[in-house]
Amino acid sequence: MIDRIALADFLRRRREALTPADLGLPGGMRRRATGLRRDEVALQAGISSDYYARLEQHRGANPSESVIAGLARALRLDDDHRDHLFRLAGFAPPVAGPSRHIRPGLLQMLDRLPDIPTLICNDLGDVLHQNTLATVVLGDLAGTSALRRDRPANLIRAWFTDSQVRNRFPAEDWAAHSAAHVRDLRTTTSRRGGDADVVAFVEELIAGSAEFRQLWQEHDVGGRRFAHKRIAHPEVGLIDLNCEVMLTPENGLQVIAFFPVEATDARQKLDLLHVVGLQPLAAGH
Numbered sequence: 001m002i003d004r005i006a007l008a009d010f011l012r013r014r015r016e017a018l019t020p021a022d023l024g025l026p027g028g029m030r031r032r033a034t035g036l037r038r039d040e041v042a043l044q045a046g047i048s049s050d051y052y053a054r055l056e057q058h059r060g061a062n063p064s065e066s067v068i069a070g071l072a073r074a075l076r077l078d079d080d081h082r083d084h085l086f087r088l089a090g091f092a093p094p095v096a097g098p099s100r101h102i103r104p105g106l107l108q109m110l111d112r113l114p115d116i117p118t119l120i121c122n123d124l125g126d127v128l129h130q131n132t133l134a135t136v137v138l139g140d141l142a143g144t145s146a147l148r149r150d151r152p153a154n155l156i157r158a159w160f161t162d163s164q165v166r167n168r169f170p171a172e173d174w175a176a177h178s179a180a181h182v183r184d185l186r187t188t189t190s191r192r193g194g195d196a197d198v199v200a201f202v203e204e205l206i207a208g209s210a211e212f213r214q215l216w217q218e219h220d221v222g223g224r225r226f227a228h229k230r231i232a233h234p235e236v237g238l239i240d241l242n243c244e245v246m247l248t249p250e251n252g253l254q255v256i257a258f259f260p261v262e263a264t265d266a267r268q269k270l271d272l273l274h275v276v277g278l279q280p281l282a283a284g285h
Contacts, residue, residue, distance in 0.1 A: 012056050015056075017035060044074035119256050120254065122253055180227070182215040186220060235273075241258040
């Protein structure tokens with residue numbers, strides 16, 4: 001059962017214990033109180049500021065497990081504090097499976113790479129975190145600009161079901177990306193045997209995508225560690241990037257970083273997008 005008063009107090013105290021620098025945010029000149037603002041936590045967690053404020057005031061709708069997981073990441077909780085947060089919200093702490101918890105140190109590392117698009121996924125392709133530049137370059141894969149309470153965004157699901165995601169890549173590259181996504185999922189399926197989450201996810205994709213269904217029948221496997229990717233950005237055009245995939249051994253998370261290809265204009269385009277951020281480019285750029 002949820003303990004609303006204790007949950008509200010815990011959230012407030014953990015928020016006040018953090019600084020903007022812990023999240024890679026500018027401190028600003030006129031902060032009236034220590035710690036993070038409520039809207040900063042809400043943005044990091046992928047929920048609305050109003051909803052987060054109601055949680056700290058122990059009112060409003062009960063949070064879902066995915067909201068609590070997002071708050072654990074936003075507040076940079078370690079495993080013990082994360083488990084405590086889950087219990088306060090009336091949920092059992094996460095068990096072994098596709099991890100959705102990111103160590104605070106890993107998030108801090110990514111926060112200090114603002115000029116490199118980076119994101120973190122688990123072995124099913126759930127997007128757990130992406131920095132601002134990754135959002136600008138790839139789109140809002142982690143749902144940080146909208147309230148997501150039912151399930152996390154997923155790279156593989158989005159690729160096979162959302163045309164907006166595909167439109168960020170040249171059409172001539174789609175077949176290669178599709179095959180790579182299926183190989184990744186096959187590798188996860190082989191490693192995790194008859195895991196219920198994996199089986200349900202595969203069945204969902206087979207039912208929802210004829211392309212996935214056909215590729216799945218080929219039984220091709222192989223995880224990616226690096227790749228050359230071309231991004232068809234709607235405002236700056238084609239960006240040539242080298243994609244590096246790094247694994248965290250203790251929980252199987254993937255840190256995916258995109259570096260500009262040498263001897264191209266990719267670095268200049270990333271620098272421009274880094275400066276502009278999520279604001280649209282002015283006409284004439």
